[in-house]
Amino acid sequence: MAKDVPVNAVKISLELVDLLRELDGAGVSEVAKRLDKPTSTIHDHLRTLEQQEYLVKEGDTYYVSTRFLQLGAHARSRQKVFKIARPEINELAQVTGEHANLMIEEHGVGVFLYRSRGPDAVRLDTHSGMRVPLQTTALGKSIMANRPREEVERILDRHGLEAVTDRSITDREELFDVLEEVRERGYSYDDEERVKGMRCVAAPILNEDDYAIAAVSVSGPKSRMREERFTEELPNQILKSANVIEVNLTYS
Amino acid sequence: MAKDVPVNAVKISLELVDLLRELDGAGVSEVAKRLDKPTSTIHDHLRTLEQQEYLVKEGDTYYVSTRFLQLGAHARSRQKVFKIARPEINELAQVTGEHANLMIEEHGVGVFLYRSRGPDAVRLDTHSGMRVPLQTTALGKSIMANRPREEVERILDRHGLEAVTDRSITDREELFDVLEEVRERGYSYDDEERVKGMRCVAAPILNEDDYAIAAVSVSGPKSRMREERFTEELPNQILKSANVIEVNLTYS
DNA sequence: ATCGACTTCCGGCCATAGCGGAAAGACATT
DNA sequence: AATGTCTTTCCGCTATGGCCGGAAGTCGAT
Structure with a gap:
């Protein structure tokens, strides 16, 4: 060895x-x-x-x-995006009624920094600190889509493209095609790629150099995530929140 | 060595x-x-x-x-008192307007498991996971008052009676006298013993054997924590919450 | 009583943790 | 540019203590 x-x-x-x-x-x-x-x-x-x-x-x-609680709370509050995004995430959960989430990338995996449950939110296994492969969430795709290709390659070299459900993306070229779309469109989708029956819309938080430092999302059951709500209303709400966070980040 | x-x-x-x-x-x-x-x-x-x-x-x-965030979230959610007490603590913060807290003892120190800010809550340094000497908070005194004397002795042997402000209790016999009062009265006070200008009222969460497994409290600035509110109203609200938690703990 | 399955303790060997020293960078200052 | 002072990083030796096998406790079940 x-x-x-x-x-x-x-x-x-x-x-x-x-x-x-x-x-x-x-x-x-x-x-x-x-x-x-x-x-x-x-x-x-x-x-x-x-x-x-x-x-x-x-x-x-x-x-x-609970020693870890102290360390974890510190690690989270150290991220300035956390305390700036938190009220926006809460707001997003309230107005949409669904789950709203904040994710960052760390060591090549997606980390849920914060989540807020809206009044209609379904039971879900996501929790603060949870770590998931980036390509299995709309959040992760929004982040990867706004990182240099070589950085994404390094992450994939390290972690591969493990499938979580049968809808997960497993081909590298397919992923880069999707990321290209996501970057142009400005937001990303997840259609049962991590959890069966769940859909998700996410937008990146970019710094001054258009480099993704985090992403925000709303997720809910397929039955409520469809038609104009899924294609227009939710993306607009999320993009607005992401933009507010970006602005507050630069002026602080 | x-x-x-x-x-x-x-x-x-x-x-x-x-x-x-x-x-x-x-x-x-x-x-x-x-x-x-x-x-x-x-x-x-x-x-x-x-x-x-x-x-x-x-x-x-x-x-x-943020690896620690995952471990910390787990350590906390493992405590059944946490998920049962959480809604009660939130309620307490809302109706009193102040900070409401949940503490457990671990390795002889007090650990803030959860805290909720009411609408009038002042800025305070307490946060989830924070560790403090038991005798410096009303919460800790409520816990110690409802533990066997020999167990408290062991804790004191290990950690001593470090003073945090000039009002902290530093004499062992004095502490046991206070704990005796606290146990008889059913709730405890903290008058600037940890933070200058802050007062606190706490009550223990007891199991079937009258052994303290946690404590709940409300804390606020001295100016608002006085007269009947301090001696009657708040203790009653806190005792009621503690009792609800105890009942929910036994039937779950 | 006897077993079985666990946690805990003990003592020795050799891998390796810890260290000193040196190299390779970073960043001023002149 | 060159020099000096900080870093961080690397390398290889040596004594130590991490790791392990085995034995001794502990507990409950049968």
Whole structure:
């Protein structure tokens, strides 16, 4: 096994924490089985993380601690686009009645920074901090469409084009064609490419150099996302919100 | 130096992350100076954390990444008291106009799980995930007052009684006297013990064994927190909310 | 009582974390 | 341009401590 990271012990602990999140808590032996390491090694790591207060132990089960809440809140509030976009996203959710979202790109994946539920919003699995492949959301496509092609290539080299539903885009050239359209049109669609039955409209937030730093969207059930509402009304509302955010970003 | 944790490398990385949060981003040499380690060592750790996507690098500065947002959101939603209390806290903020808060204890410190700003709420530094010494808030006192004395002793042994303002309680016996009163009265006060000019009223959330699992509070400026509102109206509203939460917790 | 499945502890080996030193850049200042 | 002072980054050695096998506890079930 080639040495891939400078400090392997840290890598193990981080994988361990993320596993505990996925499993929603686990004991020593279960973690050891999943990571294919001896229980004694895992035990050492769990103890360390617990002593440093990054995990909590209840009985023989370890859980992710709220220490991460503090770090996460900091990471989010550090993004100036977050605090400027938040009121606009709330507004968007209210007037459309649906979900409204804010996404940024980080390490080549899409991160939901914030979401607001409108009065008619359906139940949905998206939550703050959720990470998804960029090409599977209208948000991600709006971002990629307004980045240099070579940067998008690098992201694809790193993450590939994993399909999430049977409608996901999986061909690289097809994706670039779509991105071209999106850039010209100014906003993007997602038609059940990530979640069955859901459609989505998104627009990018651009900086002074027309480089996408984020995207905003509205998403809802297919039944309500159609005809003029889908092709005219929602795009206009979203473009207006995106524009307000862009303006507020430059003058702040 | 005695070996204090099983995996020292992990400890270094975790301290590093927390330092980056405090500093709101930093370069290699600044971190190295603060942690009193060689730059080469710090460099190894920063690279590892960045490769694992727990940090982001912008130019020569490393920042905490939104990876923590996902972990934090999980850690919070894991607490059933959070999702049950949230609507009640929002309600409390609306009817009182002030800040309303939810706190739990973790590793012997108070953690703000959620807060809601009412229409008249003043600017305040509290935020989700914030960690404070228990004895410096009405919330913390409500929790400690409804825990076995030996458990409180253990917490104090570990964390001491650090003063935050000149009104903070610093004497152990004095604290236990206060806690005794709080338990009998059913709710607790904070009169500028953490933040100058702010007062706070809190009530515990108890489980079936009368063991405090959390606390709710309302906090506001001294000028509005006085006379009957402070001694009657707010305590009653908070006790009512706490009771609703307790009931919803048992039947769910 | 005996088992089984877990967590925890212990002690040793050798991979590797941590470090010093040097190289490669960045950025002023002269 | 050239020099000096900051960085960050790289490289390779060495002693240490991370990792592991195995044993000892712990708990519940049968």
